[in-house]
Amino acid sequence: MITIEEMAVVDANAAALGVPRKQLMESSGRAVARVVREYADPKDDVVIVAGRGNNGGDSFAATRFLDAYDPTVLLLGRAETISTEISWENWVALNRGEYDTREVRDSRDLDLGTPDLIVDGILGTGVRGAPREPAHTAIERINESNGTVVSVDVPSGMDANTGTVASVAVDADHTVTFHDVKPGLDSMEGSVTVADIGIPAMADTLVERGDLLRLGRAPDSHKGDNGTVLVIGGGPYTGAPALTAQAALAAGADIVRVACPTSVAATVQSFNEGLIMTPLDGERLGSDHVSTLLEAATEMDVAVIGPGLGAHEETLTAAQSFISSFDGTCVVDADPLGVVPDAASTDASLICTPHAGEFHRMGGDPSDGWRDRMDDVRTVATDLDATVLLKGRYDVIADGSTGRTRVNRSGTPEMTVGGTGDVLAGIVGAFASVLEPIHAAAIGAYINGRAGERASNERASISPLDIIDRVPEVLDA
Ligand SMILES: NC(=O)C1=CN([C@@H]2O[C@H](COP(=O)(O)OP(=O)(O)OC[C@H]3O[C@@H](n4cnc5c(N)ncnc54)[C@H](O)[C@@H]3O)[C@@H](O)[C@H]2O)[C@@H](O)CC1
Ligand SMILES: Nc1ncnc2c1ncn2[C@@H]1O[C@H](COP(=O)(O)OP(=O)(O)O)[C@@H](O)[C@H]1O
Numbered sequence: 001m002i003t004i005e006e007m008a009v010v011d012a013n014a015a016a017l018g019v020p021r022k023q024l025m026e027s028s029g030r031a032v033a034r035v036v037r038e039y040a041d042p043k044d045d046v047v048i049v050a051g052r053g054n055n056g057g058d059s060f061a062a063t064r065f066l067d068a069y070d071p072t073v074l075l076l077g078r079a080e081t082i083s084t085e086i087s088w089e090n091w092v093a094l095n096r097g098e099y100d101t102r103e104v105r106d107s108r109d110l111d112l113g114t115p116d117l118i119v120d121g122i123l124g125t126g127v128r129g130a131p132r133e134p135a136h137t138a139i140e141r142i143n144e145s146n147g148t149v150v151s152v153d154v155p156s157g158m159d160a161n162t163g164t165v166a167s168v169a170v171d172a173d174h175t176v177t178f179h180d181v182k183p184g185l186d187s188m189e190g191s192v193t194v195a196d197i198g199i200p201a202m203a204d205t206l207v208e209r210g211d212l213l214r215l216g217r218a219p220d221s222h223k224g225d226n227g228t229v230l231v232i233g234g235g236p237y238t239g240a241p242a243l244t245a246q247a248a249l250a251a252g253a254d255i256v257r258v259a260c261p262t263s264v265a266a267t268v269q270s271f272n273e274g275l276i277m278t279p280l281d282g283e284r285l286g287s288d289h290v291s292t293l294l295e296a297a298t299e300m301d302v303a304v305i306g307p308g309l310g311a312h313e314e315t316l317t318a319a320q321s322f323i324s325s326f327d328g329t330c331v332v333d334a335d336p337l338g339v340v341p342d343a344a345s346t347d348a349s350l351i352c353t354p355h356a357g358e359f360h361r362m363g364g365d366p367s368d369g370w371r372d373r374m375d376d377v378r379t380v381a382t383d384l385d386a387t388v389l390l391k392g393r394y395d396v397i398a399d400g401s402t403g404r405t406r407v408n409r410s411g412t413p414e415m416t417v418g419g420t421g422d423v424l425a426g427i428v429g430a431f432a433s434v435l436e437p438i439h440a441a442a443i444g445a446y447i448n449g450r451a452g453e454r455a456s457n458e459r460a461s462i463s464p465l466d467i468i469d470r471v472p473e474v475l476d477a
């Protein structure tokens with residue numbers, strides 16, 4: 001099962017892995033033709049009704065595999081309104097090849113004839129709202145005809161995610177859907193064929209630029225729409241919480257608050273006046289701070305606990321008490337990772353970001369190879385009912401509740417410099433306020449690594465601040 005949004009990510013990641021959309025369209029077209037040949041007799045009259053998007057493009061490609069039927073292609077709309085490059089190229093190929101193509105400018109021109117088989121390539125996953133003319137009339141004419149109807153990807157007019165029909169939809173005898181079945185097709189009449197269109201097997205595991213589609217920031221997003229983050233850190237160290245907080249801002253958090261001991265609060269504030277401070281009396285995090293932290297955390301979308309807290313007994317006890325009492329989304333990094341296994345049955349949605357040593361302390365035993373690590377991380381994530389991001393040359397991310405596992409390959413060896421983990425925790429925190437944990441962690445690792453690559457390209461040795469500086473440009477890439 002795959003939703004429209006997930007399909008768009010996988011499609012874009014296939015392109016990032018070297019299999020461009022036009023190649024997928026060719027495979028889709030071939031898959032449609034294979035099913036048509038199953039249901040059409042040799043001398044049948046086949047008509048292909050195409051829309052102006054890639055659904056239509058698929059049916060243009062299919063045409064070239066249906067020469068035996070000498071099909072007629074009806075484009076609903078003027079050719080110059082074809083809305084995608086790859087669809088246009090397939091339309092041009094049909095016309096250069098002297099196929100029988102017609103442009104139907106409005107429903108008065110629509111003459112379906114009495115075909116034995118109709119390919120419905122009008123609307124697919126890109127439909128928005130009720131089909132407009134001439135699609136509306138075309139759908140009604142297809143439903144009135146006696147021909148066998150084969151729909152491309154989705155019966156036109158149906159919402160692929162929900163199966164709902166806004167006004168009219170094609171009543172398909174057969175639907176050829178691509179890569180995986182869409183939720184809306186589950187409950188419909190007619191047969192559904194799931195066609196493999198050659199998307200690389202790892203396209204939904206490997207984190208690539210297609211994943212940035214998940215961040216589709218609402219164009220009119222206002223302050224606070226893109227998340228608020230509480231960083232709980234500092235004590236022995238001042239730099240770490242400041243890096244995490246600045247990274248969260250760079251990754252799009254609107255408001256970042258830092259809860260840290262008074263002994264370091266002024267220094268942390270000095271790093272960035274945009275940070276709001278919540279000073280904790282004393283030199284280090286202690287149990288009498290926990291209620292203040294819980295209060296502060298409930299006002300924010302995400303808490304990030306760990307950077308620079310140190311491993312003092314009292315601090316770890318306080319961290320454990322916070323984690324087990326908190327019921328929101330919480331990124332755990334650095335020393336407190338060791339207490340996560342003891343903070344059992346917390347209601348919080350935890351995102352743990354260990355490196356190999358911390359992973360060991362959490363009960364994990366990281367294999368050498370990243371493929372084996374996928375199982376190791378999934379096991380620990382499931383045991384802890386948390387999302388776990390095991391950092392390394394390849395970052396391995398697993399969601400304990402679904403078992404979904406992803407792998408991020410971005411980054412450079414220069415990133416083993418201290419502080420890159422603090423930066424990563426801040427980026428993940430910012431994304432966790434707008435994305436589900438597995439994707440916040442996966443995309444956080446991807447962005448952190450890509451920013452590190454850019455920094456490494458520009459200078460021999462890099463600092464965490466160099467990575468932070470490049471996060472915004474990577475987000476816009
Ligand atoms: N995402 C993927 O991985 C792949 C998608 N492919 C095809 O691409 C299709 C999605 O293509 P698109 O995103 O271009 O969208 P569609 O081709 O489904 O529809 C978009 C087109 O229809 C028009 N349209 C939208 N709503 C309308 C309405 N209510 N009334 C009339 N016209 C309307 C739009 O202006 C646009 O021209 C899939 O269904 C599938 O057939 C395949 O090429 C295989 C790969
Ligand atoms: N050898 C490497 N090659 C590429 N990326 C790396 C490498 N080592 C670490 N990274 C990246 O740097 C980030 C921080 O990893 P790490 O240095 O282990 O964290 P920490 O700073 O907590 O020790 C990770 O997200 C990882 O992707």
Ligand SMILES: [K+]
Binds near residue numbers: 055123
């Ligand atoms: K369709």
